[in-house]
Amino acid sequence: DVKVTQSSRYLVKRTGEKVFLECVQDMDHENMFWYRQDPGLGLRLIYFSYDVKMKEKGDIPEGYSVSREKKERFSLILESASTNQTSMYLCASSASRGSGTGELFFGEGSRLTVL
Amino acid sequence: KNQVEQSPQSLIILEGKNCTLQCNYTVSPFSNLRWYKQDTGRGPVSLTIMTFSENTKSNGRYTATLDADTKQSSLHITASQLSDSASYICVVSAIGYNRLAFGKGNQVVVIP
Numbered sequence: 001d002v003k004v005t006q007s008s009r010y011l012v013k014r015t016g017e018k019v020f021l022e023c024v025q026d027m028d029h030e031n032m033f034w035y036r037q038d039p040g041l042g043l044r045l046i047y048f049s050y051d052v053k054m055k056e057k058g059d060i061p062e063g064y065s066v067s068r069e070k071k072e073r074f075s076l077i078l079e080s081a082s083t084n085q086t087s088m089y090l091c092a093s094s095a096s097r098g099s100g101t102g103e104l105f106f107g108e109g110s111r112l113t114v115l
Numbered sequence: 116k117n118q119v120e121q122s123p124q125s126l127i128i129l130e131g132k133n134c135t136l137q138c139n140y141t142v143s144p145f146s147n148l149r150w151y152k153q154d155t156g157r158g159p160v161s162l163t164i165m166t167f168s169e170n171t172k173s174n175g176r177y178t179a180t181l182d183a184d185t186k187q188s189s190l191h192i193t194a195s196q197l198s199d200s201a202s203y204i205c206v207v208s209a210i211g212y213n214r215l216a217f218g219k220g221n222q223v224v225v226i227p
Contacts, residue, residue, distance in 0.1 A: 040219065
């Protein structure tokens with residue numbers, strides 16, 4: 001069974017703290033994505049990566065950074081958490097554009113609360 | 116401007132009844148359209164994919180349709196069950212473009 005695993009289901013952090021959200025996939029997918037999901041706004045793309053050590057900004061990258069040192073792992077970093085970053089964070093992966101149908105495989109999500 | 120619009124935003128249906136969810140898009144040039152199901156507190160899971168040449172596809176009690184001319188898709192749920200309570204998200208892909216366009220979802224609540 002294909003799997004995308006996010007390290008933490010629930011986190012509570014304080015304003016100004018550095019936050020790491022980890023994501024690991026076991027499908028040998030090239031593409032990995034970080035989204036945030038808020039009520040009424042749907043899924044919004046933060047960052048994505050098509051290869052190791054490669055990253056591209058999504059629609060809402062401000063306040064976030066990412067790291068992809070290994071193919072299977074994609075980390076989302078909040079350098080200094082703020083209350084408006086309280087959200088559900090979803091990691092996803094997909095096969096390369098030259099193969100497969102582009103189906104996204106999502107993790108279970110990490111619900112972050114910033115106090 | 117959101118390129119994918121879903122309606123209704125939410126609906127409540129009785130167990131055993133049918134319902135239809137709508138997705139209108141402006142994404143061009145069209146590549147494919149997926150419907151995802153997201154249970155509360157979980158990540159979305161793909162239900163079905165529609166390509167340009169397909170106009171109907173079923174997955175159990177879920178039937179998706181696509182009208183590429185009017186740029187509309189629907190997801191029909193037959194004989195709803197309590198486990199169908201979820202958000203259904205329409206996602207459209209464009210040819211040669213590396214971003215996906217997401218709808219905001221249809222929230223379905225099935226009551227006994």
